[in-house]
Structure formats: structure tokens, C-alpha cells
Amino acid sequence: MNTPNKVPFQFYIQTIGRGQKRRRSLTQAEAKAAMQQILQGKVTDMQLGAFLMLIRVREETPEEAAGFVEALREVFETPVLPFQVDLDWGSYAGKRRVLPWYLLALQVLAQQGYKVCLHGIVGTDTGRLYTQEVVEYLDWPIANSLTHAGELLTQQNLVYVPAETFVPQIKVLMDHRAELGLRSPVHTVARMLNPFNAKVSVHGVFHKGYDDLHQITATLLNSKTQTLAFCGDAGEAEVRPDKQTDIKAAKNNQAWSFLMPKTFENADPTSKEMQLDLLKAVWLGEAENAFGQATILQTLAMVLVGLENLTPERALLKAEQLWQAREKTS
Known part of the structure; x- marks a missing residue:
């Protein structure tokens, strides 16, 4: 069984782009894994365009948005400050x-x-x-x-x-x-x-x-x-x-x-x-x-x-x- 990071990107396109009865939105974990591949440059321009527009057509779900945010936040490290930003x-x-x-x-x-x-x-x-x-x-x-x-x-x-x-x-x-x-x-x-x-x-x-x-x-x-x-x-x-x-x-x-x-x-x-x-x-x-x-x-x-x-x-x-x-x- 493939782990999320090893799933081919085509899986995510197929999941959201199949026919009306078979397609579904991504889980939070799937969305995070898909965005990780995008950020790592493992996705072709055609795949990226198809993925983004398929989600755009039906609009992203909260689970998908949460997964995307988690992946994006992994890119940076928050500095430790002696105070909390308000x-x-x-x-x-x-x-x-x-x-x-x-x-x-x-x-x-x-x-x-x-x-x-x-x-x-x-x-x-x-x-x-x-x-x-x-x-x-x-x-x-x-x-x-x-x-x-x-x-x-x-x-x-x-x-x-x-x-x-x-x-x-x-x-x-x-x-x-x-x-x-x-x-x-x-x-x-x-x-x-x-x-x-x-x-x-x-x-x-x-x-x-x-x-x-x-x-x-x-x-x-x-x-x-x-x-x-x-x-x-x-x-x-x-x-x-x-x-x-x-x-x-x-x-x-x-x-x-x-x-x-x-x-x-x-x-x-x-x-x-x-x-x-x-x-x-x-x-x-x-x-x-x-x-x-x-x-x-x-x-x-x-x-x-x-x-x-x-x-x-x-x-x-x-x-x-x-x-x-x-x-x-x-």
C-alpha cells in the first residue's frame, strides 16, 4: 500500500475529476500530500493546472483547505520571539x-x-x-x-x-x-x-x-x-x-x-x-x-x-x- 507521499499525483486528479458518481473531494491528509508534491516540484504544469481548476470548478472543501495550509506551513519555520504577535x-x-x-x-x-x-x-x-x-x-x-x-x-x-x-x-x-x-x-x-x-x-x-x-x-x-x-x-x-x-x-x-x-x-x-x-x-x-x-x-x-x-x-x-x-x- 502506498503512503500518501508516494501516491502518484494522478491519483489526486482522478479522485476529484472522475465521473459524477465516482469523484469525491480529498481528505485533509490527501490534500496535504498533494500540496507537498506541488511544493516539491514533483508535478508537471499540465497536472498542476488540471488539479487547480478541477478544485476551482466545485470550490475547495474545508478539509482540502486545511490540508493545503498544513503543507504550506511546513515550508517555513516560525522564529522564536520573546513575545507573541497580536x-x-x-x-x-x-x-x-x-x-x-x-x-x-x-x-x-x-x-x-x-x-x-x-x-x-x-x-x-x-x-x-x-x-x-x-x-x-x-x-x-x-x-x-x-x-x-x-x-x-x-x-x-x-x-x-x-x-x-x-x-x-x-x-x-x-x-x-x-x-x-x-x-x-x-x-x-x-x-x-x-x-x-x-x-x-x-x-x-x-x-x-x-x-x-x-x-x-x-x-x-x-x-x-x-x-x-x-x-x-x-x-x-x-x-x-x-x-x-x-x-x-x-x-x-x-x-x-x-x-x-x-x-x-x-x-x-x-x-x-x-x-x-x-x-x-x-x-x-x-x-x-x-x-x-x-x-x-x-x-x-x-x-x-x-x-x-x-x-x-x-x-x-x-x-x-x-x-x-x-x-x-x-
Whole structure:
């Protein structure tokens, strides 16, 4: 009998791609073994494309996502730090219409002493504004490895680390979207990497239903991290103030949810504001943007629910206080 690592990759394609009555999803162990072969370069381009798209057509299951995450986490080693990172934040979508206001919420948290690790990639879609470009504009520290990220977090409270510096294969896998024309399961599981095992991990998704996927996957991984997953703007982890947002939470095999209320009435769905100067001007108090500031408060409050075990109502009040008290430094 073959062990999982010795099973030919064709087995996994056959399992998910057979006729309607014979095909099935992969178990968590099978998904982990399949991803291990992919990461080890033991899969042809044709096999990889077929595998990714077969799963894309029916969407990955929580068991498959959990197995993929386990395999990806084996690629890197988490540095031992003299403290626990408070907040993990994956950014893998990019923004298309409005600025990434959530970054200012993270700056507020960093000023309050929370250790924040932001990770992501620069994608291939020229119509999107990716987080690394904004981080560079804001002059945030950017790490070249997890070890470097740990060193930076020892000195300060906020760091961005490109995902390809700790999982070299991930950008290549995600960039297949440009050739295939569709996202793949890698776009889902990248948000779950949580390289420092932070206390709270925040996941933004684009399509309704993927928030449930993230929540159930977190319970399968039996993580001590509290996961907060929700449909955010353009797939980023940013709470839109013009909609009621259902936040799906999980920790230690337990799952629950809470609602962030709608607090903004007049968002223009056709407007587009992507000037980075405005982001900095709002932070410095040199400009006002009602929608942007409402977004900052909603996103900040959502995180405070997880970090400080507050109700959404109390979290919104505290978010307002922290925003008003921020140090308006460039």
C-alpha cells in the first residue's frame, strides 16, 4: 500500500475529476500530500493546472483547505520571539475602487502597542492597487524573511513581509491566475498562513461562503489563534461601513459569529478614489473623507472585538477614541 507521499499525483486528479458518481473531494491528509508534491516540484504544469481548476470548478472543501495550509506551513519555520504577535493580516487581493483604509486602522493598533504582522503578494492585475505599494508609500518596515520580520517586530510594532520570502513557491502558484483566468485554492489558503501564530488572524474574502470556509477550516486546524473571516471590500480584510457585515469567528474547535452594523448611508458605488496622498492626509488630519474614516473605525472596531473581547458597540466607541487620540505623525 502506498503512503500518501508516494501516491502518484494522478491519483489526486482522478479522485476529484472522475465521473459524477465516482469523484469525491480529498481528505485533509490527501490534500496535504498533494500540496507537498506541488511544493516539491514533483508535478508537471499540465497536472498542476488540471488539479487547480478541477478544485476551482466545485470550490475547495474545508478539509482540502486545511490540508493545503498544513503543507504550506511546513515550508517555513516560525522564529522564536520573546513575545507573541497580536495580529496576523493577510493581503492577497488588492484594491480596485477605494483606498486601503484598513491600513490606517493597523497603524492605530501599532501605536497602542499591538504587534502586527501583515503579509501578502503583489499580483499580476494591473487594475489593482496592491498593499506592498501602499506600505512602501507609507514607509512601513518591509522584511526580507520571517527572521527579519521578527527582528523588526522586536524593535517596533508593525511589519509587512512578502509571502514569497517565507513560502517561495506561493507567488508562482498564485500568478498562474493570469494564465488560467481563474483564482485557485492557493488564493484562499494564503490568507490562513499566519506565520507567527498570532493571537488573532483576520481574513478578508470576496465571495459569500468563503467566510464560512475559512471559519470551518480554522476549526479543523484546531488553532489557538482566533480567526476572524468576512466578506471585505474587493476581497481585502476591510469592513465596509455601508453594509452590515457578518464576522465569522473560530478558535479551539469552536465557531461563532457577530455583526458589525452599517454606519454609513451614502456610499457611491460608482466613485473611485485611489490617490495615496489622501490616505496620508487623512491620517495627518489634513483632509477629511467621511467614507474612509467610517471604514477605518469599522475595521478597527472589528479587530478590537477579537483582541479585547469587546462587544461591537463598545468596540466602535473605543475605536473612535483611539482614532481621535492617534499621533498624527507622517
